[in-house]
Amino acid sequence: MRFRVRKLELTSREDALRELNLTLADEAGVGRMRDKARFAALKVEGLKPAAGNILKQEALSLGCDAAVARGVINCSVETTDAVIMGTLKQLRAVTRKLRPQPFGLKVLGEEISEILKEEVNERVPLPGGKLLDLTSPAVMGIVNVTPDSFSDGGDNFAADTAIESALRMVEEGADLLDVGGESTRPGSEAVSAEEELSRILPVIKGIAAKSEVPISVDTTKVAVAREAIRAGASIINDISGLNFEPDLAKVAAKSGAPLILMHMRGKPRTMQSDTDYRDLVGEIYRLLAEGVKKAIEAGVERERLIIDPGIGFGKSAEGNLALVKRISEFNSMGLPVLVGASRKSFIGKTLGIDEPKERLEGGLAVAALSVSSGAKIIRTHDVLATRRAVDLAWAVTKA
Numbered sequence: 001m002r003f004r005v006r007k008l009e010l011t012s013r014e015d016a017l018r019e020l021n022l023t024l025a026d027e028a029g030v031g032r033m034r035d036k037a038r039f040a041a042l043k044v045e046g047l048k049p050a051a052g053n054i055l056k057q058e059a060l061s062l063g064c065d066a067a068v069a070r071g072v073i074n075c076s077v078e079t080t081d082a083v084i085m086g087t088l089k090q091l092r093a094v095t096r097k098l099r100p101q102p103f104g105l106k107v108l109g110e111e112i113s114e115i116l117k118e119e120v121n122e123r124v125p126l127p128g129g130k131l132l133d134l135t136s137p138a139v140m141g142i143v144n145v146t147p148d149s150f151s152d153g154g155d156n157f158a159a160d161t162a163i164e165s166a167l168r169m170v171e172e173g174a175d176l177l178d179v180g181g182e183s184t185r186p187g188s189e190a191v192s193a194e195e196e197l198s199r200i201l202p203v204i205k206g207i208a209a210k211s212e213v214p215i216s217v218d219t220t221k222v223a224v225a226r227e228a229i230r231a232g233a234s235i236i237n238d239i240s241g242l243n244f245e246p247d248l249a250k251v252a253a254k255s256g257a258p259l260i261l262m263h264m265r266g267k268p269r270t271m272q273s274d275t276d277y278r279d280l281v282g283e284i285y286r287l288l289a290e291g292v293k294k295a296i297e298a299g300v301e302r303e304r305l306i307i308d309p310g311i312g313f314g315k316s317a318e319g320n321l322a323l324v325k326r327i328s329e330f331n332s333m334g335l336p337v338l339v340g341a342s343r344k345s346f347i348g349k350t351l352g353i354d355e356p357k358e359r360l361e362g363g364l365a366v367a368a369l370s371v372s373s374g375a376k377i378i379r380t381h382d383v384l385a386t387r388r389a390v391d392l393a394w395a396v397t398k399a
Helices: 013-022 027-033 049-061 088-098 105-116 159-172 193-210 222-231 248-255 280-297 317-325 327-333 345-351 360-372 383-398
Strands: 039-047 065-068 080-087 123-125 131-133 138-144 176-180 215-218 235-238 259-262 305-308 377-380
Touching: 013 027, 039 049, 039 088, 039 105, 039 280, 049 065, 049 080, 049 088, 049 105, 080 088, 088 105, 138 159, 138 383, 159 176, 159 193, 159 383, 176 193, 176 235, 193 215, 193 222, 215 222, 222 235, 222 248, 235 248, 248 259, 248 280, 259 280, 280 305, 280 317, 280 327, 317 327, 317 345, 317 360, 345 360, 360 377, 360 383, 377 383
Parallel strands: 138 176, 138 377, 176 215, 215 235, 235 259, 259 305
Antiparallel strands: 039 080, 065 080, 123 131
């Protein structure tokens, strides 16, 4: 006699409940078992050796485990990272065991508890009392009002053309539009705030006069963001993650505009000169968390923050592929994740396509994978095709 055995992919509580209920198990038992059916591994950074020892022992006492540095046992290391592994039920029990412990472990337990809630903000307040609804993934249309962007430089440089293109994106299903007046392609040079404003203000005003779709201003400059908000933009998209002009956060706080914080190593002109990372996701996550902290300290409400791991900005082709694969790890911050991979060079290098406008299929693949990993906003040049890919990926994810 042979039995049919297969692995289950239980990526959500709903998945676990479905499979447990199909066994016709007792309803009360299903409620108790659902968190036993899902495994998780959590990364913790910067523990003191004593804290690492306690964490490992408490994990082992509950049937799970924690990997820590070899030198923890004799305190021969200054700090250690840890990877805690177990079922959701076991990990929740670990947090309870950490509450009375010293060395900051009570705080660690609280942080783990928040992550295990698996909650990501899906309703981002906009100025004027409106909401950006992210209960299903949103598509952000790219409106580059530049002569030198990497794939569409010059296509929308004239204001009338840019406005027409933006309104067409809305008809194709864009939930929001991202207007930028400075190219940030690898090797690009910065332009003045005056030049940037001369490019984008007529476009923002023109779009706002004809559409209620939220407009994001893609800028790193305080002066540009302030004037763009006055002209009708309602979101600030800072590719520097507050590293160029930190006072951008104050503009967001004062206006009530949501703030998108992206990771980028260096500046666009030089960012591709250093793409080696010891811990790719760890470094990106850490710097995004620092940007979030700065924004909140400047008065931006946490519920108005969005994060972007910065695909294509200071990463190798291989690094970008790894980043796409691990998008779900950024959900741990509890903030909506934006992914912008449209037409980027890593797609071309992977598929052997030199012309950026011919990289559509690669961009759609990344969009679908990102949605299945929990991304809430997909930024794209190709709205209609991306809208369809995102909607189908979302339907599969929710099935």
